[in-house]
Amino acid sequence: MTQSPEAATGEMHTSFLFWKSGAYAKRALALSVATIVLYCWHRPAGTANGGTLLGYSLGVLGLALIMWLAWFGIRRRNYGGTGLLEGTFSAHVYFGLALVVVATLHTGFHFRWNVHTLAFALMLLVVASGIFGVYGFWRYPEMMTRNRAGMTLSTMARELAALDLTCRQLALAFPDEVVALVMDATAPVAAGGVWRAIGFDRVQDEKRRLNMAVISRVRRELVEGRGVTPAAVLPLVQSLTQRLTLIERLYRDRQLRLLMLQWRAVHVPLTVALLVALLIHIVVVFYDW
C-alpha cells in the first residue's frame, strides 16, 4: 500500500505549524521582508499610496493572496486528492500573516472613513480571527485531552448519569430537606447555546453553588449530629464531589471545543464581507481612475 509521505520519513504527528520544518513560514517571512525592502527602497513621485507602480503591484499581490486564502474554504472539503491538506493549511496560516504586511504597505498608511479602509479593516479582522483560531489549534487539543483524562464524551455522560443516581439513592438516608437539595443539584440541565458554553452564561456556577450547598448542608447534618453518621455522609459527599469534577470537565470540554472550532463562524462570514468590500474597493478605484 502506498504509505503517506510523512510515514515514510517518520514525520508523523507533526503539527501544521512545523510543516516541513516551517517551509511556508520561511517563505512567507521572505515575502514580507522583500515587500518591506521594496517599500523602503521605492521613491514614488508623490506620497506612497495604492496608485503608484509599487502600490498597484502590492494591491495585485494582496488580491491574489486573498483569493488564494479564501479558496482554502473550498480546498478543505475537496476530498480524495492526493496532496496533504496539512501543507495547504500551513501555507494558509503563514501567508495569511504575510498578507497583513503586503496589504498595509499597499495602503501607504492612508486611512479614511471610506470603503477602501473598510476593506483593509475587514482584512485585519479576518486575520485576527484566524490568529485566534491558530492559537486554539495550537493550545487547545492538548488541554482538551488532559481535561478528558482518557474518557470519551459518552463515557463521561454515562458516568455522570450513574453518579446522579448514586447521589439520589444515598440522599434517601438524610432528612427531606437534603433530599430536595440533592434532587435539585442532580436535575438535568439544558446544555445551552454557544454563549453559555463559551462562558458568558454562568449556569455552571449556579450548579456549582447548588452542589456546594448540598455538601455544606450535609456536613452540617453531621456536625449537628441529627442521627447522621460519618459513614453515611462520606459516600454522598464523595459522589457529589466526583460529580462536580465531572460536570466541570464536561463544561470545560464543550467550552474548548467551541472556542477551537466555532471561531470559524466569525472568520468565514468576515471573509465573505471582505470579498464584497474588496470588489467595491476595486470597482471604485477603477471608476475614479
Place this chain on the structure above:
Amino acid sequence: MVNAAPTGTAAAARPDGAASGARDHFRIAIIGSGPGGLSAAVTAARYGVKHILLERADHLSDTIYKYQKGKKVMAHPMRLPLLGELPFALGRREEILANWQRVASEAGVNLRPRSELRKISGQRNGFLIALDDGLELTADEIVLAIGLQGNLRRLTVPGADAQLVQYQLDDPDEYRNKRITVIGAGDAGLENALALCGHNEVTIINRQLDLSRAKPGNISDTERAIRAGRIRAYHDASPTRIDEDGLLIDTPKGAVQLAADVIIARLGAIPPRKLLEDCGIRFPSKDPASIPELSDSYESNVPGLYIIGALAGYTLIKQAINQGYELIRRLAGDPTEPADEKLLRECFAAAFPQRSVAEVLDYVRARVPILAGLSTLQLRETMLDCQIRRFAAGEVVFRRGEYSNSLWNIAEGAASVELDEARPDANVRIGAGEFFGEWGLLSGRRRTATIVASEPAVMVEIPLRAMRRLQTSVEAVQRELDRVAIRRLVHTTLGTGRPIAELEEVVAGSQLQRYKAGECIVREGDEVDALYILRSGSAIVSGMQGGRVNVLNFVSAGSLFGERGFLDDEARRAATISAAIASEVVRIDAASVRAALSHVPQLRGVFNKAVKFQLEQTLRATVAQAGRTEATTRATAIADFLVSKGVGEATNVFIIDETICTRCGNCEAACAATHGGISRVSRELGTSADAILLPLACRHCETPHCMSHCPVDAISRAPSGEVIIDQETCIGCEKCADDCPYDVISMVSAGAGARGKANWLTWLLEGVGLAGRNGRTSDAGDKSEKKAVKCDLCRNTGGTPACVTACPTGAAARVEPEAYMTWLREGRARL
C-alpha cells in the same frame, strides 16, 4: 406408487399397526426427512420410484424445525448451484419449511411420520427395516439421511434427567429473570448464553481452559459480556451432580455449588454410533465424533446402504439437497453429473481445455502431494476454491513485498525463488511436486521473495480459506506444511548463503510452539536454552532500565531472537520477549545451535550482524531518550496501549495524536465523501490512552479474521495489502462483522448516505450540500439490503488515504505498526 399428502402431523402413509400381514416393499427407503432425505424423496416421487420417507418426528425436517424462531438460514456455498426440485434460498426458517412442505405434497412424497428407526438388516435388494412402533418393511436400497442433530450429546452426571435440564433453546425471549447455566462453550452454547444474558443471570461452564473452540465473533462477544459482568464463566470446569435447584461443578479451585432455574447443555451432536453399528455400518476410528467411511458414490460398507448429509460429513443444507437429488437419479438409472461438475470444468478449462474433470482430478492427486491424501469428495470441494494456472518460462507468479496468502503447488515444470535481485546466484530452484508461498500463507505478511517460472509450468493455487479447512480436517496436510515451512524459515532467517543441507541439524532441533497474547517467550535473566524465530504474530522486547520496564523493540514475523546468548557462553537473557498477539514461534534447541555454530562458521557472522543491528537500534533509542524520562515513559505507555489493543496483528493502523487533533472531524468527513456518504472511521468509538487515539477503523490484519467465514468469498487482500470487501459479491450475512475482533465492519443499507438538504449558510460554514464533498448523511435508504463495509485504504484514489490527506493539523497518521513503534522508540512523540 403410494401417494399421500404429507401435510405434517396428519400425513401418515398408512395407519399405524399396518405391520401385521405382508410387509410392504419399497424400491428405495429414505430415512430422515431433512434437506438430504426430503430432496431424495421428492426426486424419487418425480421419477415414479416406489419409495417411503421415514421421519422420526411428526413434521418434516426436525433440525430446521427446531431452529430459533425467525432464524435467517444461509444458503451457502453460494457458488454451488442447487439441483433438483426442492427450493432453497437464503430465507427465514418459516418460509423454508413452508416451501418444502408444499413441494413435498405436490410431488407426492410418500411420508410416514413418527417412524423411529430401530434396526436395519440385510443388504442390497434384501433390506429389512424395523421401526420402533413395530412396523417392518423391506427395501431394495436405503438412503440414510438422519443427520446428527437427532443425537445430541447428553449429560451423564447424576441427576441429568432432572426437569431443569434441557438440550436446546427455542425462544430466548421466553426467559426472564432466571438463573440459567449453560454447559458447553462451543458456538451453540455461547450463542445461547449471549441471547439469554440480556434478561437473565447467565453462567457458562466450560470444560476447556479458554473459549478457543468457538468462532472468533462468538468468542469476542462472550468475552466482552464476561468483562461487563453480564455473563459469569467457569473455565476448566465440569458438572458433577445436578439436583432440583442447581448443580455442583468441579473447578480448578475446588467444588462450587451453583443455583440454577434452567440448565442448558450444549454438548454437540454425534453420530448415533450404536444404532449405526447395529446396522452393520463401520467407522474408521473409535473417536465418537468420527463419521462412517463412504465410497465416492456415498455408499457405506453395507452394499446398497447410502449415507448423505451431515452424517456423511456434509453439514451444509445445499450440499445435502444436491446429494439427495444426485443419488436418487443415479439409483433411478438416470445419472446426472454432480452439482459441482460444471464449476470444476470451468475452473479447469483454462489450463486443461481438453481433459475431463475426473482426469484433471487424477492429475492433481498424482502431482500435488499435499492434496494426494484427500478423498475424492474432499478433493472436489477443495479444487472448487483453487485455480490451476499455466505459466510461461520467465513469467512472474508473485513479487517480493506483495501481500498474498495462497499456497502454490508446482504440478509440472519448475520455479525460481529470487530472494535478492542483486544476487541471482542465490536463487533457489523449486521443482514439480513441491510447493511455495507457505510464508505468506502462515504469517500473513509480505512475500519475502519473487517467484518466477523458470520453465513452462502448471501450478495449483490453494487459497487461504481452502488451506485453513484442509489444515483442520486433514492432519497430514498440516504436518507436511509445518515440516517444509520450518525448514525453509530456518534456512532463510539464518541466511548463511550456504546450502540448506548444512543446517540439517538445526532443522532437526526445531519445533513449533504457540503462544497466547501476552505470554512470555523468553524472560530476562533466564539461561540461554534456545534460539527463536517468530513464524507468525508479533512480539515485544522489553527490558528493565533504571527500575522501570522499557519497551526496547517490537518484532514481527520473520524475526530472529535470542541469538546474543550464543555468542557469549556465559550470557543470560538480556531482555524479556513476550507475544503481542497469538503467535507461533520456531524454537531451536540450544545444543543443535551450538553444534551448527562449530561447523558452519558463517552462522556466527549472521548472529554477530543481528546483534550489531540491534545494538545500533537500542543505542539510537537510548540517545534519543536520554534526559527525557517523561517522554520515554509516555512512549512505553503508548506502545503498551497499542499492543493491548491488538495492533500487533495489524499491517496498517490509523492513529491520531490528540495533542494536535482539533476534533474537527475532517477525517471522517473525507472518508464519508469518498465512500458513498458513510464514514468507515469513528473517533468517538475509538479508544485512547496517553493522548493517542486509536479510532475505530480497519487495521488490515496480517491474517484477517473477517475472511475466515465469508460464505461468498467476497473479502480479499490486494497485493498492496489492503483487505477489501467486494460490494457486488457481498450478501450482507454479517459473518465478517461478527468475526472482526475490532468491530470495524459495519452493515450499511444500499442508498444510505444520501445527502441532506442544505441552505447557503450551512454550505458556507460546514460544506453541507456541496455535491460530492461532504459527509453529512441522511439515514434514508433501503433498509432491507445491507452490505458489509469497512476501510479500504482509499485504494481507488491510489494514494494516501483521504482521512490522512484531509487532516489539516497533521494529527492523523496511517502507518505500519513497526514504523510507528520505531518512531516511538526514538522518542519522537511529543509530550
